[in-house]
Amino acid sequence: MKAAVLGAGSWGTAFAKILGDAGNDVVLWARRPEIAAAIRETGCNPEYLEGTRLGERVTATASATEAIKGAELVVLAVPSQTLRTNLGDWAADLTADSTLISLMKGIELGTTQRMSEVIVEAGRVAPERVAVVSGPNLAGEIALEQPAATVVACTDIDRATRVQRAITTPYFRPYTNDDVVGCELGGAVKNVIALAFGIAHAMGLGDNTKATLITRGLAETARLGVALGADPLTFSGLAGLGDLVGTCMSPLSRNRTFGEHLGRGKTLEQAQAATRYTAEGVKSCLAIRDLARSHGVEMPITEQVERVCHEGVDPKVAVAALMSRSTKAE
Ligand SMILES: NC(=O)C1=CN([C@@H]2O[C@H](COP(=O)(O)OP(=O)(O)OC[C@H]3O[C@@H](n4cnc5c(N)ncnc54)[C@H](O)[C@@H]3O)[C@@H](O)[C@H]2O)C=CC1
Ligand SMILES: O=C(CO)COP(=O)(O)O
Helix, strand or coil, X not given: CEEEEECCCHHHHHHHHHHXXXXXXXXXXXXCHHHHHHHHHHCCCCCCCCCCCCCCCEEEECCHHHHHCCCCEEEECCCHHXXXXXXHHHHHHCCCCCEEEECXXXXXXXXXXXXXXXXXXXXXXXXXXXXEEECCCCHHHHHCCCCEEXXXXXXXXXXXXXXXXXXXXXXXXXXXXXXXXXXXXXXXXXXXXXXXXXXXXHCCCCHHHHHHHHHHHHHHHHHHHHHCCCCHHHHHCHHHHHHHHHHHHCCCCHHHHHHHHHXXXXXXXXXXXCCCCCCCHHHHHHHHHHHHHHCCCCCHHHHHHHHHXXXXXXXXXXXXXHHCCCCCCC
């Protein structure tokens, strides 16, 4: 198949390699012409996943129109909060019946929309044309071809199967699922819980605390998911527990690392200055909190992460607030 990958950051770059290794012809769009030129000339992205050879089937351009032209698969790999603006520029170029694949793990500020909802609205495409790829997929490990699995979620299960076939490689194993809501929420909320995990790690808290954060973090994710119509089973799968555990445990996670800065006492601004990559949970925690409140769902860990990130609350105060909530049945 012909595929366009829009966004040449860490995950867009690794995903272009997956698509190429799976036998597709891939055009990777980079915002900066010099990055696109370097990828064409050297076969590597000089800014992300340095040294990773993308393979002969991957080329690059700084023209999104050129990348999208004739593409049956259009992969979106930009930061969640810029997607709507980006799609405004790209919508007119999309081929009828192409499949749009979302790699993003965030919730839009203001609208509280999931990324597939933003794609439907801003890309002017039918919901069954949107597939979500989500799972424990740290780009740095996948670039090294370390075995990983993922989920392709789409309401049109035949389309999910076509995408599954198009991204299967000896090191990347996709499963299909028709629960788009659950897969997207799992990916977005785990970033917020990974911030909490990073904060706890930097505070010197131990494995009981960390296991509790993962388990209760998953419980609040599933609570919101069920309120939005997700299948609760999705949260025990790769896009739920799998991604949550993978992200929290990994020093490669940008969200966990950002949390560690906060846990060491840095302010939001200081943590942002120390971070080069997108840590989606920092903004999405606001949108997830608002989404939960509007559905009457309690998300105590998300609430406290938002307070630490955006209201300057001391992490120790946030921990005390979580531990002093009223006791209840599990
Ligand atoms: N890196 C990873 O391991 C994984 C990331 N993801 C998700 O993939 C999405 C993309 O993240 P990464 O590639 O990791 O981020 P990144 O921080 O590595 O790269 C972000 C890319 O977006 C571009 N960008 C920044 N502002 C932009 C704008 N206004 N318009 C267009 N492009 C812009 C940057 O130039 C860069 O190419 C996020 O939602 C993230 O949660 C999902 C799975 C794994
Ligand atoms: O989503 C990811 C792994 O599945 C990457 O997590 P980070 O964005 O925290 O690095």
